[in-house]
Amino acid sequence: MNLLLTVSWKNGSVVLIDQTKLPNKLVHVRCMDYREVANAIKKLVVRGAPAIGVTAAFGLALAAQASRAKALPELMTDLDIAFKTLRATRPTAVNLFWALERVMEKAKRAKTVEDAKKAVLDEALKMSEEDVEANRQMGANGAKMFRDGDVVLTHCNAGSLATVAYGTALGVIRAARESGKRLSVIATETRPVMQGSRLTAFELQHDGIDVSLIPDTAVGHMMAKSAIKRVIVGADRVLRTGHVFNKIGTYQVAILASRHRVPFYVAAPLSTFDFESSPEEVMIEERSVDEVVKVGKKRIAPKGVRIFNPAFDMTPPELITGIITEKGVLKPPFEKNLKALLG
Ligand code: MRU
Numbered sequence: 001m002n003l004l005l006t007v008s009w010k011n012g013s014v015v016l017i018d019q020t021k022l023p024n025k026l027v028h029v030r031c032m033d034y035r036e037v038a039n040a041i042k043k044l045v046v047r048g049a050p051a052i053g054v055t056a057a058f059g060l061a062l063a064a065q066a067s068r069a070k071a072l073p074e075l076m077t078d079l080d081i082a083f084k085t086l087r088a089t090r091p092t093a094v095n096l097f098w099a100l101e102r103v104m105e106k107a108k109r110a111k112t113v114e115d116a117k118k119a120v121l122d123e124a125l126k127m128s129e130e131d132v133e134a135n136r137q138m139g140a141n142g143a144k145m146f147r148d149g150d151v152v153l154t155h156c157n158a159g160s161l162a163t164v165a166y167g168t169a170l171g172v173i174r175a176a177r178e179s180g181k182r183l184s185v186i187a188t189e190t191r192p193v194m195q196g197s198r199l200t201a202f203e204l205q206h207d208g209i210d211v212s213l214i215p216d217t218a219v220g221h222m223m224a225k226s227a228i229k230r231v232i233v234g235a236d237r238v239l240r241t242g243h244v245f246n247k248i249g250t251y252q253v254a255i256l257a258s259r260h261r262v263p264f265y266v267a268a269p270l271s272t273f274d275f276e277s278s279p280e281e282v283m284i285e286e287r288s289v290d291e292v293v294k295v296g297k298k299r300i301a302p303k304g305v306r307i308f309n310p311a312f313d314m315t316p317p318e319l320i321t322g323i324i325t326e327k328g329v330l331k332p333p334f335e336k337n338l339k340a341l342l343g
Pocket of ligand 1: 047233235
């Protein structure tokens with residue numbers, strides 16, 4: 001199968017699938033400068049926690065490559081400017097900060113300008129490989145949670161398009177199918193940015209995986225009819241307590257799943273874990289009101305109405321059946337079992 005490759009490094013530039021053009025056109029954009037990368041993250045050309053992290057790491061590689069610094073401190077100044085620009089693009093997905101800090105650490109340890117430039121690119125390339133490996137491992141771990149014939153609901157897009165390739169939640173679905181289980185997927189539209197209809201439906205169709213699309217508002221109805229056997233979503237940040245931050249609407253789906261006794265799984269690599277913050281400390285991105293009041297160029301709400309447009313919400317641990325990671329599946333109590341999982 002020809003998996004979508006969301007982000008890659010080619011001939012000294014960063015190549016991204018332009019997700020703002022999906023599902024109508026599958027086209028790529030090439031970023032030659034870290035500012036273009038920052039802009040692509042802000043504008044959702046590339047989105048999804050792991051994809052943002054790797055793309056930002058490649059952004060630092062572009063900054064290193066472009067630097068004319070003759071000595072290490074000058075190079076570090078150039079990298080620091082790029083680091084600050086890239087880290088200010090989006091606030092919720094922790095992979096962004098994790099990736100940028102990991103690359104900067106490598107640069108700091110280098111002894112010469114050339115070594116530092118090489119270390120930055122090597123680390124970004126390593127992270128992009130690790131991302132696919134982690135997804136495959138999560139897939140192998142998570143596939144066991146699914147039964148032949150399951151109809152699985154997913155919200156937003158946690159697939160190839162949200163990672164380098166293969167996906168987290170959709171990676172588990174792929175792995176379950178590869179192990180011979182016949183799964184079909186129900187994707188929610190995921191208003192207001194429509195990652196479910198534009199991206200998940202496109203990606204699954206592209207890969208020949210059975211998918212149906214429903215409005216976000218139909219989740220309760222479908223569960224009440226027993227039309228959904230499992231839920232699996234990705235995450236932008238998982239706290240050590242098992243609180244999961246993911247696309248707005250995830251919390252509603254989790255409540256409905258709990259009400260209807262449908263198992264609710266989260267698939268997230270360890271790069272999405274934030275071991276320090278408490279739930280109140282996590283910043284939820286507020287996006288433009290235009291996403292809510294307009295469909296294309298057409299206004300669908302009266303002028304002057306007050307709008308809230310939070311992009312993420314928090315699902316508390318008591319609503320989560322299991323968190324699938326590359327190291328194994330965490331079951332409640334998450335804090336205790338996470339410690340055991342990480343040794
Ligand atoms: O605003 P987005 O499209 O970047 O939000 C993406 C999500 O919420 C995904 O579910 C999450 O990043 C998991 S991706 C494997």
